[in-house]
Amino acid sequence: MEKKETLKDGTQLVIRDLTNDDIDRLMALYGTLPLADRRYLRLDVTKKDVVENRVRSAKNRGVTWIGVFCGDKLCAEGRLELPGEEWRKKHGEIRLVVSWKFRRKGLGLMILRELYLLAAEKKIEKLVAKMMRPQVAVRKICRRLGFREETLIPDYVRDQESEIQDLLIMTCDMKDFWSELEAFYGASDWRRCR
Numbered sequence: 217m218e219k220k221e222t223l224k225d226g227t228q229l230v231i232r233d234l235t236n237d238d239i240d241r242l243m244a245l246y247g248t249l250p251l252a253d254r255r256y257l258r259l260d261v262t263k264k265d266v267v268e269n270r271v272r273s274a275k276n277r278g279v280t281w282i283g284v285f286c287g288d289k290l291c292a293e294g295r296l297e298l299p300g301e302e303w304r305k306k307h308g309e310i311r312l313v314v315s316w317k318f319r320r321k322g323l324g325l326m327i328l329r330e331l332y333l334l335a336a337e338k339k340i341e342k343l344v345a346k347m348m349r350p351q352v353a354v355r356k357i358c359r360r361l362g363f364r365e366e367t368l369i370p371d372y373v374r375d376q377e378s379e380i381q382d383l384l385i386m387t388c389d390m391k392d393f394w395s396e397l398e399a400f401y402g403a404s405d406w407r408r409c410r
């Protein structure tokens with residue numbers, strides 16, 4: 217998969233699958249994140265061996281991993297994770313990270329749109345997003361795209377500073393997500409263009 221996008225300021229972007237050759241680019245992207253973001257991610261993304269292992273094992277874990285590139289630089293990444301269990305076979309979990317330098321330009325939406333299209337191809341019916349309570353930005357973008365808060369499990373996970381955090385689970389039916397996404401972009405303009 218490879219697609220071209222242009223932001224309103226003229227920035228040219230390419231969306232494509234991530235490969236094992238993108239590990240250094242991923243490390244550079246994660247390197248832009250302030251601790252306030254990093255501490256709530258599932259893994260310690262400052263450790264190259266951890267990231268490398270995730271990328272190399274992605275396919276075996278049912279993960280489709282895509283990136284938005286500006287030239288040679290990776291500015292956002294997103295994952296669609298299929299649990300692969302019979303009872304959740306129509307579920308797809310989404311994860312995404314946008315470089316600190318590219319925030320609020322619509323890249324989060326762009327990644328979510330691509331993850332939606334991938335999920336539709338795989339006949340997923342429900343999207344799931346899991347986050348720690350302080351991850352406000354992802355909560356807001358998900359809310360805005362029609363996800364609802366299903367449950368909050370108190371004191372369930374530990375952040376990267378070893379502090380216990382509540383886990384919030386949000387879900388969205390595929391059809392609701394699509395109509396919200398369309399409304400967000402406007403009737404015909406798929407580009408964020410701002």
Ligand SMILES: CC(C)(COP(=O)(O)OP(=O)(O)OC[C@H]1O[C@@H](n2cnc3c(N)ncnc32)[C@H](O)[C@@H]1OP(=O)(O)O)[C@@H](O)C(=O)NCCC(=O)NCCS
Binds near residue numbers: 322
């Ligand atoms: C969540 C995240 C991916 C959003 O990326 P982004 O590219 O900045 O998001 P977008 O520009 O596409 O935002 C689209 C809309 O989402 C909402 N939104 C996004 N970030 C927001 C924030 N910090 N506060 C409030 N609303 C926000 C807004 O409605 C925004 O539209 P607007 O800019 O016109 O107001 C980014 O903040 C991030 O990478 N966070 C750290 C990693 C993380 O928590 N990942 C989640 C793991 S599941």
